[in-house]
Amino acid sequence: MILDGVNDAAKRVVYSLQEFFTLAGKALGFIFVKPFYTADLFQQMDVIGVGSLGIVLLTGFFTGMVLALQSSVTLAALGMTDIIGKLIAGSMVRELGPVLAGLMVAGRVGSGIAAQLGSMRVTEQIDALNTLGTDPIKKLVTPRVLASLIMLPVLTIINDFVGIVGGNVIAKFYLGQPSGMYWRSVFEQVLSGGFTLHYIPNDFIQGLIKPFVFGGIISLAGCYHGLKTSGGTEGVGLATTRTVVMASILILVVDYFLTQILLALFSP
Amino acid sequence: MSDDEDDRRKKSDERRHPSEKDDTAMPRRARDSGRVRAAIRTELEEVAEDAADQKPVEKKGRHAAPTVISLENISLAFDEPILENVSFAAKEGETVVVVGESGTGKSTILKLILRLLVPEQGRVSIDGEDITHLTFDDALKVRQKMGMVFQGAALFDSMTVYENVAYPLREHTTLTDSEIEARVREKLEFVDLEPEKVMDQMPSELSGGMKKRVGIARGLANNPEIMLYDEPTSGLDPLTTATITYLIIKLQRELKVTSVVVSHDIRSAFRMASKIALLANKRIGFFGTPEEMTGSDDPYLREFLGGF
Numbered sequence: 015m016i017l018d019g020v021n022d023a024a025k026r027v028v029y030s031l032q033e034f035f036t037l038a039g040k041a042l043g044f045i046f047v048k049p050f051y052t053a054d055l056f057q058q059m060d061v062i063g064v065g066s067l068g069i070v071l072l073t074g075f076f077t078g079m080v081l082a083l084q085s086s087v088t089l090a091a092l093g094m095t096d097i098i099g100k101l102i103a104g105s106m107v108r109e110l111g112p113v114l115a116g117l118m119v120a121g122r123v124g125s126g127i128a129a130q131l132g133s134m135r136v137t138e139q140i141d142a143l144n145t146l147g148t149d150p151i152k153k154l155v156t157p158r159v160l161a162s163l164i165m166l167p168v169l170t171i172i173n174d175f176v177g178i179v180g181g182n183v184i185a186k187f188y189l190g191q192p193s194g195m196y197w198r199s200v201f202e203q204v205l206s207g208g209f210t211l212h213y214i215p216n217d218f219i220q221g222l223i224k225p226f227v228f229g230g231i232i233s234l235a236g237c238y239h240g241l242k243t244s245g246g247t248e249g250v251g252l253a254t255t256r257t258v259v260m261a262s263i264l265i266l267v268v269d270y271f272l273t274q275i276l277l278a279l280f281s282p
Numbered sequence: 283m284s285d286d287e288d289d290r291r292k293k294s295d296e297r298r299h300p301s302e303k304d305d306t307a308m309p310r311r312a313r314d315s316g317r318v319r320a321a322i323r324t325e326l327e328e329v330a331e332d333a334a335d336q337k338p339v340e341k342k343g344r345h346a347a348p349t350v351i352s353l354e355n356i357s358l359a360f361d362e363p364i365l366e367n368v369s370f371a372a373k374e375g376e377t378v379v380v381v382g383e384s385g386t387g388k389s390t391i392l393k394l395i396l397r398l399l400v401p402e403q404g405r406v407s408i409d410g411e412d413i414t415h416l417t418f419d420d421a422l423k424v425r426q427k428m429g430m431v432f433q434g435a436a437l438f439d440s441m442t443v444y445e446n447v448a449y450p451l452r453e454h455t456t457l458t459d460s461e462i463e464a465r466v467r468e469k470l471e472f473v474d475l476e477p478e479k480v481m482d483q484m485p486s487e488l489s490g491g492m493k494k495r496v497g498i499a500r501g502l503a504n505n506p507e508i509m510l511y512d513e514p515t516s517g518l519d520p521l522t523t524a525t526i527t528y529l530i531i532k533l534q535r536e537l538k539v540t541s542v543v544v545s546h547d548i549r550s551a552f553r554m555a556s557k558i559a560l561l562a563n564k565r566i567g568f569f570g571t572p573e574e575m576t577g578s579d580d581p582y583l584r585e586f587l588g589g590f
Contacts, residue, residue, distance in 0.1 A: 049453075133439075134438075137434055137436060137439070138432045138433070138434060138436035139436050139437075139438055139439070141398065141432070141436065142430070142432060142436040142437075142438070144396070144398055144422075144425065145396050145398070145425050145428065145430040145510075146425070146430075146449060146450045146453065146500075147422045147423065147425045147426040147450070147453060147454055148422070148453055149418070149422060
């Protein structure tokens with residue numbers, strides 16, 4: 015009896031994984047297949063990128079300030095406050111920038127995608143697309159995934175920058191460190207990790223691969239749960255909740271494994 | 283009769299099958315049901331006669347028309363059987379109305395014709411081509427021959443009325459913007475909407491009847507040879523129901539489109555149908571003309587019609 019239950023649960027998990035990866039494969043494959051829904055892509059880039067700018071700016075700025083404030087206590091005890099720029103830059107660019115931007119966008123955009131596609135599912139708009147001879151994955155999923163893949167690295171760069179600026183504010187007004195010294199420390203950190211293709215700092219590469227992957231996770235989680243919605247408005251609510259939970263957990267888990275891989279690849 | 287006796291009689295009456303009930307022993311409301319059914323029957327016959335006058339297809343030539351939609355021995359089950367050995371066909375220009383109780387799989391039939399679902403047994407053919415085993419991409423092409431009107435209209439709520447009706451034209455034709463606009467205006471006028479007033483409106487600004495009409499206009503945009511309707515008159519007031527029914531008849535008469543309509547509305551069904559398919563117990567319990575239906579002595583059929 016218990017074994018049957020485990021068996022059924024395992025089958026459901028495998029089936030869900032199969033569905034998720036099939037959706038991902040189709041959505042990514044359609045990027046290169048005509049017709050290209052360019053207007054939909056730009057609209058989604060606007061919704062995902064420009065629409066998320068506010069929360070990303072706020073999150074980045076305050077995270078940078080808090081990070082500087084907390085680490086200044088330890089660094090002051092060790093007499094090493096001059097390296098605060100290095101610490102902020104390393105943390106923001108490699109780790110906090112991508113993860114925080116990912117989590118913020120998962121909450122705002124992932125849930126939005128799931129709610130929109132879920133509503134379209136329960137009001138038969140997805141069926142209508144099918145009957146009008148349009149593949150819903152190509153029309154709805156591919157532009158959202160592509161827009162996320164493009165916009166999340168852009169949001170992360172902005173998040174990194176305002177986070178470092180937040181650290182600068184604390185370094186200057188709380189620790190009394192000149193801005194020039196702070197920014198020199200920041201650049202030392204960014205340039206210390208070595209270069210890819212002679213010019214691109216490895217820290218940048220690490221910091222941009224992660225949001226690229228997170229962008230895919232967020233949009234695919236939203237589209238997957240949105241398209242699978244059933245049971246009316248209650249189903250739409252469930253889809254949004256599941257999307258945020260799934261995307262947030264995947265971001266944190268995948269972040270760990272990506273960090274392991276990237277450190278192995280890019281360690282100086 | 284005391285109140286207690288009356289209550290007991292009512293309860294006993296509720297437990298019995300309608301056919302077993304004794305008219306004289308029934309409460310007043312139930313006692314009148316025979317007279318009501320007779321009235322309905324008369325009305326249905328009138329509607330059938332009326333519909334016969336309005337039918338778009340010339341009966342003389344109907345036998346010569348080729349079969350456009352054909353379902354042969356279709357069986358389908360999800361967790362439990364939905365359809366078993368279902369067969370019927372629609373010839374060119376005919377309108378087949380599928381009626382039946384709720385939850386009997388009427389809308390499933392439309393999904394099978396659209397090849398959104400694949401039957402476990404049997405085959406669905408469109409213009410003689412078996413679509414049962416088509417690939418997803420080929421099924422998308424076959425669907426371009428069809429227009430579908432959904433129960434809730436299913437208009438894209440992020441698009442204006444104009445964009446909704448223009449959508450299939452932008453997707454599947456090489457028409458210029460001005461040609462698309464002309465086509466959209468033509469289709470909106472066909473469904474008795476004023477293009478100038480509604481084209482820029484969002485679906486959320488429209489009434490239920492207007493949404494249905496825009497849904498019909500969108501379904502018609504590509505000039506399909508087949509139209510499918512899922513409960514086109516459900517949730518509408520009698521006047522709007524009559525308008526939508528009239529539109530479907532007008533569409534048949536003027537455009538000679540082959541149609542399958544899923545409906546609960548037996549009155550509208552009699553008005554628009556060339557043939558009626560009654561779905562009962564997962565099977566087609568009756569398939570024939572409205573006249574044959576009203577003339578049938580089948581107890582279930584009488585019961586079903588009496589329910590209206």
